Amino acid sequence: MDDTILDVSGLSLDFRTGRGRIRALRDVSFPVRRGRILGIVGESGSGKSTVLWSILGLLARNAEVTSGRIAFQGRDLLGLDDEALRAIRGEKISVVFQDPMTSQIPVLPYARQFSDILYRRSMSRAEKRDAAVELLRRVGIPDPEDRIDAYPHQFSGGMRQRAAIAMSMLTGPNLLLADEPTTALDVTMEAQMIDLMRDLRAAFDTTIVVVSHNLGLIAEMCDDVVVMYAGEVVETGEVRDIFHNARHPYTRALLECDPARVERTGGRLPVIPGDIPDLSASLTGCIFAARCPRAMPICRTETPPDVARGTGHARCHLLEGPGADPDWPPPAGVVAVGRTDPPPAAVRPKRSGEPLLEVRGLNVRFGTMGPIRARIRGVRDPFVDAVLDVDLSVAPGETLALVGESGSGKSTLGRAILNLLPVNRGSVSFDGQSVENRPERRFKPLRRDMAMMFQDPVGSLSPRKSVRALITEPLVIHGAGGRDLNAEAERLADMVRLPRNFLSRYPHELSGGQARRVGVARALSLNPRLIIADEPTAGLDVSVQGEILNLMADLQAEHGLGYLIITHNLPVVRHIADRIAIMYLGRMVEEGPAAEVFAAPAHPYTHALVSGVPYPDPDRRRPPSSAISGEVPSLLRRPPGCDFAPRCPFARPACREAKPPTVHLSPERRHACLFPLVPPERQN
CATH class of the missing domain: 3.40.50.300 (P-loop containing nucleotide triphosphate hydrolases)
Structure with a gap:
């Protein structure tokens, strides 16, 4: 189509590991329409960032694209050599990384970093500096004439992210990819970044693809949405259609779990039961069936059809075929399936008169x-x-x-x-x-x-120690001798609902939620x-x-x-x-x-x-x-x-x-x- 700037079609990708092949992406397809903002959402491990790195050709060495096509302005990016890809990266396709401190060079001032981005342009040093200063001014950096000579550590987190966006827009790209651009920002900086990216889209006529698990951000700034789960696209559509008339049980479950949409306060928050399936195992049927209360026998044996509905598509047996349900999906605002409301929490002790x-x-x-x-x-x-x-x-x-x-x-x-x-x-x-x-x-x-749970669940854990050693370390430090450390480790793992077979794993083998559970167990080890x-x-x-x-x-x-x-x-x-x-x-x-x-x-x-x-x-x-x-x-x-x-x-x-x-x-x-x-x- 003339209004499609990027078309991902049938993309499948594996990672070769010592434990076998991990099928990270399977038959991923979606268009990106020119001049619009597309949001890709899903849980960690769903393949969102992997799609971005596939577009840019920045995959790890053990990655292998097994099938599919990524067409950018009519050219298949997967068929280009390194030199052709380098001519596109930064010039026609640019990227805003999640953490500006790791994507910016700490020992070079911003003036040098902006100048290096324009190395292909036949511009004088003064012209490059003027272009960088003007863009810093447009993204809201105060006193850009002076601040351009600063180093990244001299900027706050919000200013570093603004500088990252300015770097990505310096060459006037046709397509901007943003990987969790507001994850580390507080609510006021997040609001400013949303407004900034919408303004830049209008000013530069740039198409934007945003990867995020923040549903509020997606609803606030996106025109179209792609929902991914376990390496597959389960639903696509325009943003209003997705948020008001979601058709896939997983999409509805995500929306129903968002604390901002849960009307009641206090008590417990709804969750989606279970975990994303092991992508190294052989998968049959619907990939969400194991976590979906509406799953039917056909869901576990046959791949669901990709059904056109509204402004997009959804893969679900409830929509078409022998398992179709004429009453699905339920009206907007009605709690559906896919999430669970856990039983009410035990009554908390009343606040005593004396503060702790x-x-x-x-x-x-x-x-x-x-x-x-x-x-x-x-x-x-x-x-x-x-x-x-x-x-x-x-x-x-x-x-x-x-x-x-x-x-x-x-x-x-x-x-x-x-x-x-x-x-x-x-x-x-x-x-x-x-x-x-x-x-x-x-x-x-x-x-x-008195215990502390640190902000970074993985960075606060020693990478050289197993989960078993990490959660029992406070007992060793404080001389809680005489206890069976293995028994204590199993007790703590059970307390935070961490499978016991995870005790032999190391921090890099854990997801964010699993690492957080280890941090909770570690904090609770001394009661x-x-x-x-x-x-x-x-x-x-x-x-x-x-x-x-x-x-x-x-x-x-x-x-x-x-x-x-x-x-x-x-x-x-x-x-x-x-x-x-x-x-x-x-x-x-x-x-x-x-x-x-x-x-x-x-x-x-x-x-x-x-x-x-x-x-x-x-x-x-x-x-x-x-x-x-x-x-x-x-x-x-x-x-x-x-x-x-x-x-x-x-x-x-x-x-x-x-x-x-x-x-x-x-x-x-x-x-x-x-x-x-x-x-x-x-x-x-």
């Missing part, structure tokens, strides 16, 4: 340079305050969610509570004992009762009373998120654990948190019961966070101008008045002159804003 953790007036300060260097430069105060005057408490059996953008001080606060960072001022009390700045010798006994969880659902699929959070809720109900959850995933917070605390630039700007804060945010920053979450419904897209502009200011240049004033749409002159005091709306609800977004009668 209490933080008062906490200040964490980092030095920016040594005292001699500061004296030479004439710097009076060579420090930055990463955490300022923070108060919070966590009771047994309670979940407090700590929310804020990257750079707001959340993780620093968590590490200071666990005595991993020195406290400059204030106090940290655990079970009535003052613990701040304790020597490690005196603090070590308390580590049995702690408080767990600080840093982004416990980061990078996980919606169904795996539900499994991990349901597991944590069960363990809390059984053991009375207190949770301090550090996250920017607000839909998850709405379901699991009893209370929510909002941080901005090291200060607490709002705190209160989660339901009240979500229903009526008092601080403009909280309002921006809550309203900025992309909702998985294309009919509820946010206006392009609704995202917060700018980024979190540098701690070296903290604003003189309210920290949020430079970005606040409601700021008044008084906001730029004095720090706002803390105001209590109720004994459990407080904020720090001179002009809050609540009625005056509710302010004390």
